[in-house]
Amino acid sequence: MRLLIDPPLDGATNMARDEALLQLHARGEAPATLRLYAWSPACLSLGRFQRAGEIDSVRCEHAGVTVVRRPSGGRALLHDHELTYALVTRVDAALGQGRVAQSYQRISAGLLAGLTRLGAEMKIAQACATANTKGAEQKSTIAACATPSAAKSSAACYDTAAAYELQVDGRKLVGSAQTRFEHALLQHGAIPLTPHAERLCALLRRPPADLEARMVTLEGALGRLPGSAELIEALVAGCAQTWRVPITHGVWAEHELALVEQLRTSKYAQDSWTWGRM
Template identity: 40%
Template structure:
């Protein structure tokens, strides 16, 4: 299947740095809403999480997947994403989000995943890792059963290096607009991840070993330090190389900032959203 045709080549680049879990998800939704109104161009946003946090997919149950007592005790955040997928521990990573109207990036979910993955593949290769698309199904060489963790298995058109997942992404569509965001692993602490997820303690060592066989951070794969800033430079370069996108550096607009504050207060910072069944 051919990738979707990208119909808008001039994008805004927002490097927003580090924020807490509720703010990060609120900013992504705010950009999506304001872009849907035609007030801002397609946007690539790069960010990190402080404090580190667990996010769950829209359809997951927080209490069933995440050990909230462990998160609170260790000082980590938690949030429900507006996108689907499984749990992610946003720790040592670069997170990206892409917001673009469906008319500017037509095609199915898988087609648009594949188009955007082209930019991610080019970016990871610029960092020195031979990234490739995982394909439509988890790699059968990896075997085993999936856990609640996103990086347990590569999904359609996600990135692997040597069969191990390095980027996990999720997508949602609303108001005729695509929001896709994902994690570029710089490092992976599998033991800490499974301390924060609800896993039978007797099964935890096997789960840790299983995840390490399926996923890895770029620092392990490349055998060198890969900084957040280095990865943040590579991402837009990769999108330019693979998709022909021209980036204009920008900031959030006043409308996006106001909506972010509103969404933190009414949604992503509330137990009603994060803990709902």
């Protein structure tokens, strides 16, 4: 599996890079890839099916926070001081085979192994009685483990933990979402490093109550803030061991970056994509 470590990029470019990897891997034109990256400037991402009217665009602009819509489902995330992962693999590969929930669980096990190497005590959230998928094969997501009323009332991803997401003492640490295209899947998710619940709530029209009590950051889980190199090394080692696949450093190919630019320009930087679903 190829490892890509990207510098901080804007939201439209980050999402274009994730989708480009998904499309090209599905066509056999890119290898299975684990991508690790950050965001600059701060960005609020909407889920693929989420209504843009749930966020306050004026407050986002005043706060210097950009907005992008993800190719995956789920709810709003504020990406600022965090490490984000994106995994692309085939649905018939060991990690991706079976139901969406099964692949989600396998991927989360790798993240768990990596983060526990840093000293964090965490566990994988239990599955609900049923796991829903939204959309066709190309767009699959895991239903949140929450009451229907709670899931509908909040626009924030961290308000509830989905099945197989990572928790520390019942508080959500890693928020993830998965989407599928042809015979490949993309799962990406956020690992917040420092607190931002208050900032996120200020950007939502109907902020959830006590969001800070339901989410935790890596700094909060560890009692310290690991350096970037330490975090990446632990995460990659844990994933490689758990997924039983070698993960080696790689670089972007020219044809991959060409598709990234096309997707960024024609889709993720367009208001029609970001704000079209109000």
